[in-house]
Amino acid sequence: MVVPLYHILAFAGLLFTIGVVGVLFRRNAIIVFMSVEIMLNAVNLAFVAFSRYHGNVNGQVFVFFIMTLAAAEVAVGLAIIVSLFRNLRTSDISEIRLMKH
Amino acid sequence: MTTILFYLFSALLLGAALFVVLNRNPIYSVVGLVFAFMNLAAMYFLLEAYFIGVLQVLVYAGAIMVLFLFVVMLLNVQPDRPHPGLIHPDRWWFGIMALIFVSLFLLLIGQGVRALLTSPAEDAAGMGSVADVGEALFTSFLLPFEIASLLLTVALIGTVFLAKKKV
């Protein structure tokens, strides 16, 4: 392999963490979705690396489906944001406090 | 040579990802993410996953990011206010804990992977062309393929339903 498997997985792990941090800490919903995309891409990288290691194509097939799904999820998520924005005029999720806890 | 390139792309990728997550201006973040995806696509090509690499450019950088950019423009999203903009000062400890946790996490996974996966497949080269993936997709993975199309239908109708104005 071009680079040892362990290195690629480390990159994927770091990328995944960056994504998780983004989801948990950013308040702007659009940035949150982008962070989710970063997470999913990290997983894709891991799958491709494993696929290469094992010499079969199943991991890449999984990546294909993850991409499909990411597109679907983003579309729905952004639609909700647009819909919410129409009602609230903000995309800052920490201003969304209607829910009683 | 390819090794050096791979590390270069990885570094750029991680840097771009950090930029996306930490930046105040959403438009910069979107562009940063496109850049990150391009680097990732380059990495896929270096790993000989050609089909996935092309899809990365077409689907992620091409379609998904365009959608993001469109929504950012449509909603005229403003840069976050400087304070409290990104990370509350009293959340730093949380960030440090997260960092420690993550390093542990990576260590654990790394240990196991090093122990387990010591022998890469001999004929690992060349698996990743459109033909290879296509053959798998249309034979053993035909059902997931069709399910994915249903999933897209659900998402499509759902998106239009949620975003349109008139009830």
Added chain:
Amino acid sequence: MSNIQSLTYFLPELILTSSAMVIILTDVFFRGRNRNRLIWLLSLVALGIAAIFLLLQTTPPDAIFYGALAVDPYSRFFKWIFLLATVVIYVVSPYSRELDNNPRHEYYLFMLLVVFGLFLMASALDLIIVYLSIEIVSIGSFVLAGFLKQERLSNESSLKYVIYGALSSGVMLYGLSLLFGIAGSTNVFDIQAALSGVPDKAHLTLAVALLLVLTGFGYKIAMVPFHFWTPDVYQGAPTTITAYLSVAPKAAGFALALRILGITFGSSPDMNLGEWLPVEGLPFGTLIAIFSAATMTVGNIIAIQQSSVKRLLAYSSIAHAGYMLMAAAILNAQAVSAIMFYLAVYLFMNLGAFLVAIFIHNRYGYDEIEEWKGLGFQAPAVAVAMGIFLFSLTGLPPTAGFVGKVYLFSVLIEAQQFWWLAVLGVLNSVVSLYYYMRILKAMFLDSEPTGERISGHPALSGTILLLMIPVLLFGVYWSPLMNLVRSSLEFFSPGM
């Protein structure tokens, strides 16, 4: 089995998807005023035909589509639960005032597709199907939760649902990637084979992978600490959807989790329940027990503080997942049958309780417990039914809820483990008595009898009374259900 041959075993699902397509076309081309009704009827017919095909499926356990899906009594049992829950919600949805200003035809369409996703969840044998099925259900639920578009609450709840859902499924995916990495295949049986030969040093990796995957499953079941989406979503969604979400996807989550975890981490591919956890260094049973305790307790504690019936029922449904997790801590055949039994019973009582809430809301727009005062006299039949549902949810005899809880507890008792968990379960049931009885008290004892009788649409009250019957029946004569559960304990495994 090849793809073409598999189609004959896939008929119920095919009916669901093709009717969805028919409905889409009808929606486009049919412009009459009765469009909503027509689509409602079409969907019900579709569900009925799917049920018939399900009934006709009596083949021995097998795997279809190159080992991606299982066709066995276990998945069939859950498919019946999904169909039943869906039909109940379909029957009452036209009569729920909440939905009045919204285009219901899309509502019916999405539910049909969600049912398809649920069917897949119950039969999944491949990591890709696991992921895709969870996501179909999730995306469909996102849209259904945000159905009341003009309500801010509904929008917000939908957004939070999407974010939590994306986060959880992303984390689960990472775990799935590790499993794939170790095994080189996405098939659950291949993974089981690969995992049984794992050297000691890698057990921590396995533990991490397991935890990550558990995050995804826990999100679907609303297990604590992955439950944070439920309060907002259950509150913001239309009550019919809340009722549905608290039953069907939860059952599917259990079906999926039990099968996938049971096979992957078992010592043999036969799903020989009871002989698993080769992951040393991670006491899996104890882990699940802790999650169960947390889920029960958190669900109940927050439910006590609720004054809105809808939120109370929503939080209490979290607690019920906790009770079922008690049995999951042991995971032998007896445990799985107890969980399946409880899920069936839970369907009747939880849906029933929510339907009564819809009934009251229709008439008065009431949701607070205080406003339920005197309902015992204003709508006696429905109030009595609610009383029975509440007794069953608490777990008091002679209701089915009591029998179900006894089965769950007996799993722990006969395995002679986790005594503390059983005790905690009993304590939690007592706590739940308090808040369930508050509703009962408001209905019957705090009355300002104004004397006016209220009545809702017969479909609504009729369904409520119909749901009451199994709750009472299975409280005294439950062996038919238990026999059905026991006969459904057959799983596909590659030796067959």
